[in-house]
Amino acid sequence: MISLREKILNTASNLFQTQGINSTGVDTIVAVAGTTKMTLYKYFSSKENLILAVLEKGHQDFQTWLDDKLNASAKKPSEKLQKLFDFIEEWVTSPNFTGMGFIKASAEFPSEDNAVHQLSSEQSRQFRQYISTLATEANIQDADGLALQLSLLFEGAVQAEQMKRGSGAIKYAKIAAKILIDGAVKAH
Numbered sequence: 713m714i715s716l717r718e719k720i721l722n723t724a725s726n727l728f729q730t731q732g733i734n735s736t737g738v739d740t741i742v743a744v745a746g747t748t749k750m751t752l753y754k755y756f757s758s759k760e761n762l763i764l765a766v767l768e769k770g771h772q773d774f775q776t777w778l779d780d781k782l783n784a785s786a787k788k789p790s791e792k793l794q795k796l797f798d799f800i801e802e803w804v805t806s807p808n809f810t811g812m813g814f815i816k817a818s819a820e821f822p823s824e825d826n827a828v829h830q831l832s833s834e835q836s837r838q839f840r841q842y843i844s845t846l847a848t849e850a851n852i853q854d855a856d857g858l859a860l861q862l863s864l865l866f867e868g869a870v871q872a873e874q875m876k877r878g879s880g881a882i883k884y885a886k887i888a889a890k891i892l893i894d895g896a897v898k899a900h
Contacts, residue, residue, distance in 0.1 A: 716747060716751060716755070717755045719745050719746075719747070720741065720742075720745050720747060720751075720752055720755060720756070720762070721762075721765060721766060721769055723741055723744050723745040724736070724741050724745075724762055724763075724766050725766045725769065725770060725813075726810075727740060727741060727744065728763070728766055728813070728816070729810035729811060729813070729816070730810065732816075732820065733763055733816070733817060733820045733821075733828075734820050738752060738759055741762075760827060760828065763817065763828050764827060764828065764831055766813065767813045767814060767817055767828070767831050767832065767835065768831070770812075770813040771813065771814060771835045771838070774803075774812070775838075775839075775842070777803070778796075778799055778800075778803075781795075781799045781802075782795060782796065782799065785799075788850075789846055789849030789850040789851075790850040790851075790897060792846050792849075792850075793843075793846045793847060793850050793852075793893055794890070794893060796843070796846065796862070796889070797862075797865075797866075797882075797885065797886040797889040797890070798886070800866060800869075800882065800885075800886070801882045801883070801886050804869065804870060804873050804882040805882065809873065809877075810874075811870060811873070811874035812867070812870045812874075813832075813835075814831070814832040814833075814835040814836055815832070815836075815867060815870055815871055815874070816874070817829070817831075817832045818832035818833065818836075836863070836867065839863060839866070840859045840860060840863040841859070843858070843859035843862050843863055844856050844858075844859035847859055847896065850897070852896045852897065852899075853896070853899060854896065854899075858892060858893070858896045861892050862889055862892065862893075865885040865888055865889050865892075866885065868881065868885065869881040869882040869884075869885035870882075
């Protein structure tokens with residue numbers, strides 16, 4: 713059974729993804745979750761803390777899903793790197809795709825001093841580091857450079873799909889990623 717804290721988190725996540733973070737008030741969250749402000753504030757001391765928790769959960773859920781997919785489909789690091797965009801495409805084209813939380817949140821909280829922006833930036837860095845680790849394990853010489861290139865493709869394609877579902881951006885990002893990965897593998 714889902715806990716009340718988790719229900720609030722899931723409700724907030726759905727509303728933030730579909731209506732925007734700043735456009736979604738605490739009153740709406742508690743009404744949709746079927747709880748009270750007092751209960752929400754028992755678990756999250758402020759809306760900002762709720763936003764941060766939603767971002768952390770979304771990032772962790774995505775990372776766990778991607779890890780599980782890659783580990784189940786490939787054993788060698790180079791294979792995982794090659795399959796990365798296959799699974800990103802699967803995620804982006806799924807009916808449940810609503811975008812990447814850290815991309816949306818950074819747009820709604822553009823000030824670099826803001827905690828939400830800082831967490832968004834950190835999650836982007838962590839994903840880039842994840843790709844760099846895959847590239848390093850695959851013996852890619854410029855693992856960080858490849859990771860930056862692939863994360864730019866990923867974030868750009870996700871942004872394009874958030875703006876217009878079925879844009880085709882992920883298809884072309886996947887083609888570009890394969891070219892970059894193949895080039896990096898040959899260079900080593």
